[in-house]
Amino acid sequence: MKNIFWIIEITSCKLCSEEEIFVKFSFPKIELHLHLDGSLVLEDTWEMALQQGLVKKEDGFESFRRRMQVPQTCRNLADYLKCFQLADAVLQTPEALERASRSLLLQLSREGIIYAEVRFAPQLHCEKGMTQEQAVQAVLRGVKRAERETQIKAGVLLCAMVTTGKPDVDQQNERTFRLAAEYRKEGVAGVDLAGAETARPMEDFRTLFQLASALSLPFTIHAGEAGGPENVRTAVNFG
Numbered sequence: 001m002k003n004i005f006w007i008i009e010i011t012s013c014k015l016c017s018e019e020e021i022f023v024k025f026s027f028p029k030i031e032l033h034l035h036l037d038g039s040l041v042l043e044d045t046w047e048m049a050l051q052q053g054l055v056k057k058e059d060g061f062e063s064f065r066r067r068m069q070v071p072q073t074c075r076n077l078a079d080y081l082k083c084f085q086l087a088d089a090v091l092q093t094p095e096a097l098e099r100a101s102r103s104l105l106l107q108l109s110r111e112g113i114i115y116a117e118v119r120f121a122p123q124l125h126c127e128k129g130m131t132q133e134q135a136v137q138a139v140l141r142g143v144k145r146a147e148r149e150t151q152i153k154a155g156v157l158l159c160a161m162v163t164t165g166k167p168d169v170d171q172q173n174e175r176t177f178r179l180a181a182e183y184r185k186e187g188v189a190g191v192d193l194a195g196a197e198t199a200r201p202m203e204d205f206r207t208l209f210q211l212a213s214a215l216s217l218p219f220t221i222h223a224g225e226a227g228g229p230e231n232v233r234t235a236v237n238f239g
């Protein structure tokens with residue numbers, strides 16, 4: 001299990017909200033689990049969505065916010081993941097990815113985060129012709145800019161996807177892991193498996209994580225969020 005990061009997450013706190021934990025306490029903090037497309041600075045993303053014609057100004061910012069934020073009534077992972085659709089639609093150019101990653105880290109720095117790991121799935125950003133490699137380079141550029149402008153340090157995790165609805169997901173996942181190895185010295189901290197956990201058996205990904213081990217890539221795996229303890233056992237055994 002040497003390659004698995006053990007992560008303790010604050011999932012609930014009776015004394016204060018998550019926002020209060022991260023904003024009000026001024027001590028230096030470390031954030032190890034952030035999805036770029038799930039943590040976008042809303043005002044920035046609104047501007048980009050308008051520029052790209054993905055939303056109409058007359059529909060208003062509040063309507064945009066509702067499409068981007070998971071409602072309290074959300075009952076399952078599949079519904080939760082639907083909230084990523086507009087975010088990923090905005091992030092289909094190198095410029096948008098660079099701007100989004102920089103903005104996120106500037107925001108984190110303002111919240112007192114001194115080290116962050118930001119994860120994203122490059123293959124989800126190739127709908128308009130960008131390659132996975134261009135997506136990785138764009139995010140790394142945004143990260144480096146934020147590191148130069150603030151005190152924050154950051155690593156990027158490249159996510160493989162359980163499913164994308166496309167037949168070549170396994171080839172794209174392998175490409176993601178090979179890119180992670182290529183860009184390990186440029187700011188990629190490791191790899192991950194994310195997405196609709198119950199769409200496929202965890203065992204389908206054994207070969208992929210054997211590749212991660214062969215490439216000496218540290219990895220995390222989303223397991224047990226929707227798939228139960230057996231998925232956690234299988235994922236841990238990949239390490």
Ligand SMILES: [Zn+2]
Pocket residue numbers: 033035194222
């Ligand atoms: Zn996650």
